[in-house]
Amino acid sequence: MSTSTDHGRPGAGPAPAADPPLQGAKAPSHAERCRTLAQRARAATLCTLARDPAGYPYGSLVAVTVDGHGRPLLLLSALAEHTGNLKVRAEASLLLAEPAEGLADPLALGRMTLMGPCRSLEGAEAAAARTSFLAAHPRASYYVDFTDFSFYRLDPVSIRYVGGFGRMSWVEADAYAAAEPDPLAADAAGILEHMNTDHADAVLAYAKVLAGIKDATGATMTSVDRYGFELDVITPAGPKAARLPFGAPVSATDEVRKAMVSLVREARGRTA
Template sequence: MSNQHAAPFNPNPQPPVPEPTHAERSRTLMHLSSVATLSTLSRKQPGFPFGSLMPYALDAAGRPLFLISTMAMHTQNLKADPRASLFVSQPAADGDVLGAARVTLVGNVAQLPEEEKAEARETYLKAHPNSQYWVDFTDFAFFRLEPADVYYVGGFGVMGWVTAADYAAAAPDPLAAAAQGILDHMNTDHADALVLLTRTHAKLEAESATMTSVDRLGFHVRVMTPGGVKGARIPFLREVATPTETRTVLVEMVKQARQG
């Protein structure tokens, strides 16, 4: 039996606004961060989770790599039971902690074999250069989490499981590294354009609009209306892959909105 409620009848349904899958958003969030919370199963208190701060780097399949000491409590826990989870959260915007995206990878953690150490070392040091001072210590070793399942939360009401296969096949959003700069520019220099785009594409009586996220397919806005704060997603005219392409599309959209 479905646990979803039936939607009210709408004689003029709108097509869904395209947006990245949960798998792509999960890969993007993991890509943007490099420190997470690792939960292992405690040896001292059997059955209880034990949380640790854990720097990580990602291999080509999005699997987290760890450089950890044999003396660390989480390493001892993993040697006894490889089951673990890794939690990563997006920085909260405007103090809205529960509105921030987050992802949990659940899987088994195992030490890398000797033949994979060189590649892991190179990947890890790119993400954590300071680790060069202890990476070759004999009591440190590389471990990797092999995801068995992934759970993504995109904020209020946006959540779902992602299969390990879908997660591995996905790629980080091409705008991930430039997204904050795009948001800052649009919100600081083009607030009027955001209001116009929101009124045109989201059909909301926007008094003000703030771009809260952007990706290759479109962007989200937080909108102040006479009826209160609302959220909306606005699709791009076409998929983009660079900040320059994003700017070009936004200029076209604003021009069309003004002409309309």
């Protein structure tokens, strides 16, 4: 299936595998962003094809985790309406979204819809799903062995990714399966809070000197990943966006700290 940056159907036109880099900085591909989102998701909206009224999309809230290939794993009760729907028609979709975390506009959040058949697992596959699911949802241990519960897996055939305004595409299933979640995802919120709260002067220097936005009056670090970080910059002419790269990809918070310090020194060296 072809990728597309428009709002329409798949195949409407080619699209880059990653966001257009700001300031020439490498950014995660949309497949990487999807895998990162999936790795952190613990709840999702499952849409199945209703039996009554027949053919309508039926949405329901489910607990979720993913396996090593990014395939969603679900623990479903035979008594649930969605399970009955799946037994008749396996076609399903799953909507995963970033947590709001106080953001005023939910449409600015990253989200994706995975589409594909969703079927029950047996034997070794069910046992592996059990281990993964309980690691993500330990409270499920109270009912995981009830006879009406079974593990299901959605095998994506196509993924639609929307990363906020102006960042969207269709992601190939093979590219999604091959991508790796960002190693900083679990620590990103803490890194951003630390930089914006304790090092606001450094963040502004990144914007003015390294991003070249000389009239910046304020700057906020809005995201961080293995390749670099993004800034929301305030100027007299209005807000601007910037992305800056690390010297090399990082995988741990200590490496981020060293990279940030190096960039501060570079900014100060240019203004000395």
